[in-house]
Amino acid sequence: MAEVEVVDTLVNGPEDKDAEDEMDFDDPEGFEDVIDDNELLGDLLDKEPQLDDSLDQIIVVDNVPCVLENRLDRLKNVIQRIMSKFGTIVGEYYPADENGQTKGFIFLEYATAQQAANAVKTAHGYKLDKSHVFAVNPLSDFKKYAHVPAEWEPPEPKEYVPQENLRSWLLNPDSQDQYAVIYAQGDKTAVCWNSNTEPILITERDHWTEAYIRWSPQGTYLATIHKQGVALWGGDHFRRIQRFSHLDVKLIDFSPCERFLVTFSAAAHNAEEPQAVVIWDIRTGARMRGFNCEDAAMWPVFKWSYDGMYFARQGNGLISVYESETFGLLDKKSIQVNEVRDFAWSPAENRLAYWLPEVKENPSRVTVLEIPSREEIRMKNLFNVSDCQLYWQKSGDFLCVKVGRLTTKSKKAATAYNLEVFSMRAKQIPVDSIEIKEPLVAFAWEPNGSKFGIIHGDGGQATVRFYKVEPEGAVTHIKTLEKKMCNQLLWSPNGQFVVMAQVRGASSGVLEFYDTFDMTLMTAGEHFLVTDVDWDSTGRYVASQVSWYTAKGGDHGYCMWSFQGKLLYRQTMGEFCSLVWRPRPPSLLEDKDIQEIKKGFKKYQREFEIKDKLSQTKASKELVDKRRLMMKEFQDYRRKKERDLAKLLQDRVRLQKDDGEDSYQEEVFEFLVSEEIVTVVDHE
Secondary structure, rough: OOHHHHHHHHHOOOOOOOHOOOOOOOOOOOOOOOHHHHHHHHHOOOOOOOOEEEEEEEEEEOOOOOOHHHHHHHHHHHHHHHHHHHEEEEEEEOOEOOOEEEOHHHHHOOOOHHHHHHHHHHOOOEEEEEEEEEEEEEOHHHHHHHHOOOOOOOOOOOOOOOOOOOHHHHOOOOOEEEEEEEEEOOOEEEEEOOOOOOEEEEEEEOOOOOEEEEEOOOOEEEEOOOOOOEEEOOOOOOEEEEEEEEEOOOEEEOOOOEEEEEEEEEOOOOOOOOOOOOOOOOOOOEEEEEEOOOOOHHHHOOOOOOOOOOEEEOOOOOEEEEEEEOOHHHOOEEEEEEOOOOOOOOOOOOOOEEEOOEEEOOOEEEEEEEEEOEEEEEEEEEEEEEEEEEOOOOOOOOOEEEEEEEEOOOOOOOOOEEEEEEOOOOOOEEEEEEEOOOOOEEEEEEOOOOEEEEOOOHHEEEEEEEEEEEEOEEEEEEEEEEEOOOOOOEEEEOOOOEEEEOOOOOOOEEEEEEEEOOEEEEEEHHHOOEEEEEEOOOOOOOEEEOOOOOOOOOOEEEEEEEEOOOEEEEEEOOOEEEEEEEOOOOOOOHHHHHHHHHHHHHHEEEEEHHHHHHOOHHHHHHHHHHHHHHHHHHHHHHHHHHHHHHHHHHHHHHHHOOOOOOOOOOOOOOOOOOOOOOOOOOOO
């Protein structure tokens, strides 16, 4: 009855003021509420703030400089600049002693646990200077290690997941090379094996890239460009290995050791947070450092040393050299070089060469520096200079400086040239000079030798000259070829053989294959409207291309030639864009091993000739594949039987009571096969 009265009062209101004053809202004795808060206030309870006692957002940074209070703000700015790259810092704490000096470790809180984890992963081991290398750990680790159980329990073994071999293409039984082609106006990309008769398709994909493709320097990865960034592919089936998010990326570059990737995006320019040029760790995908880019026309912005330990960029009156371990300036300062125009690393040592123009009474100068000592090991003054170009030989044995000379008639463009050749291995690094009184069209070093070639003149009257650098540093003339239709010299990666080509012009298409051992013309060929000519990484094949990008007319596609100039096959493709050979890593063989193999070429010649002959027809290819399959099955069967025999050795030894070796008893059986009786007559 009490409940009915209360409800009636709430619905109809009190009868009078005295009744309202005497109302009792207490629950009657024995009342049980069957409705919980979730039913009444469920929508509000969902918005109730939850207490987060997780420590995953907090990290501890150790080995931080110990500073007094007057330098604390400066330290905080440095820490903010370094650690804010990984996310938003919402809290910080710098413990200090009674004197106000920091204790060498700090606490940072990020907005999310993911940002904190990224900071731990990337900033651990960061070298602030020679005395301070950060040790970064999540705060949650302290709680975890404080409650280590007394008894150790072995972890459960994880199932082994085999990874793809990123260099499996090097195991090809015929040592074939791969190349990638883009065609159909860039919509299709294919990767093929090269053979003597036709390309062998490995994979083909639509819209694999939105711009272009590029192999890494040692051929491990294939890079594709996309609106969102860059993707790296590899393995037998070209699965995606890594991706890097850099919006509207336009240009990429690799370090020679394939450890780092450099990307450029003009849309990402930000003065406060440099990210136009970003360097990434290829293995982890981590962003190592960002830079601003004042002039993308000078791509690559960074030039790498041969071993990837250093990378450098040219600035206004300086060259900035960075260490790849810390991504900081070498010795925390740039190399001050007023009016520096260009520089280049040696391909074999940590040396860089740069040149300066003439300024007032000061002559132009070429200087070679040792890194990291910054010691000048060679310098040469030059006069009447309009421009210079630096050409290192692949082994770092020689440096050639192409010097454009000003004449009294013209003060704007060079009409004569000098070649200043530095012999880097000779005593005191001698320099020899060659004078060219005509426009210099092309220069190219023999990759693994001491020869180089030049093209001077123009039109159909170009002259080609070959020179050799003697051990003491003198340059000697070898051969002159006159009235040649060419504007490019392309040496084989192994030296000795060279292709002279006329590319990208109305009269383009002439290809001449020379052997510089005795300077003989092996073959002359033609590929009409050719735009590009490239050797494969082994020096066995040459690909000539007619690209839709450059030549809007003609048959777009490519031709494959042997190193001797024999046309192997022609491949026509609609709107063909480009062909890119897959590089190979450096050989693991020493020079003496390579010489031994070369001495035994005749031993393998017959075997190679048989293989080449069998590969000429489709039927022969099928026969070769069948034989290979049968041989593989036989070898697998033989290995299986050898394993079975090894397992039974113990039983055989026990049964024969021998010392561990099989005992055999030899029995000799003689058979009378035939008997012939010959009568000898004595005529005496």
